[in-house]
Each structure stands twice: as C-alpha cells, then as structure tokens.
Amino acid sequence: MGLFTGLLLLPLAPVRGVIWVAEKVNDAADRELNDPGLIRSRLAALNQELEDGNVSLEQFEREEEELLDRLHAGEVRSAPNHRR
Template structure:
C-alpha cells in the first residue's frame, strides 16, 4: 500500500478494526459452538447438575437432547473451508 493510499484509507482504519474484531469473535464462538470437546464438557456439567439436584429430570432431558443434537450435527457437517 502506497503512502497516498494509506493516507486516504486512514479514516477507515477504526471501521476495519471493528470488522476484524467481530470476525475473530465470530470465529471463536463458532469453534466453541461446534467443538465436540466443549459439548461433551457441557454434557458432563449438566449431568453433575442433575446429580446435585440443581436441575429437574425434565429440564435435564430437554437440555441433554439439545446438546446431543449439536454433537450429532458436528459429526455430520462437513469441515469448514477457511481459504480466501
């Protein structure tokens, strides 16, 4: 990038910075949402909550079904292609 182009685009730097941060947050959230290890840890925590009596059986079953659906979806969905 030349000096002249850099000076012209300088006012847009904060916007590009915000966009970059938003993309990184989105990537991290997507990884955590679809990481089988994170889902298994959530299932383990939910099971512990049930054993401790902090959640009812009905609530446990509802949340467990959601987590198992997410885990299944992770296994059948194709790997993301991050090439640009």
C-alpha cells in the same frame, strides 16, 4: 494497493480494524460453542446434576437435546463431502 487508493481508504482503517476484531471474536466464540470436547463435558456435568437432584428431568431433557443437537451439527459440518 496503490498509494492513491491507500490514502483514499485511510479514513476507513479504524472501521476495518473493528470489523477484523469482531470477526476474530465471533470465530473464537463459534469454536468454543461447537467444541465437541466442551459439549461432551457439559453433557457429563448435566448428567451428574440430574443424578444429584440439582435439575429436574424436564430441564435435563431440554438441555441434553440442545447439547446433542449442537454436537451433531458440529459433526455434520466437519464431515468430509464425498461426492462422485
């Protein structure tokens, strides 16, 4: 970037900084939301809650389906693409 371009874009620097921070926060949240280890531990905790009687069967099935969908979606995203 040249000096002239840098001076013209200087007023936008705070906006670009905010966008960069927002992208980093979004990336971190996405990683945490789709971390297979965290999903599996939540499934185990949910199963324990069902056994302890803290959640109803309907709520268990609803949450379990959501967690399994997230787990499957993460596996599909991370699977290599084998095209010939």
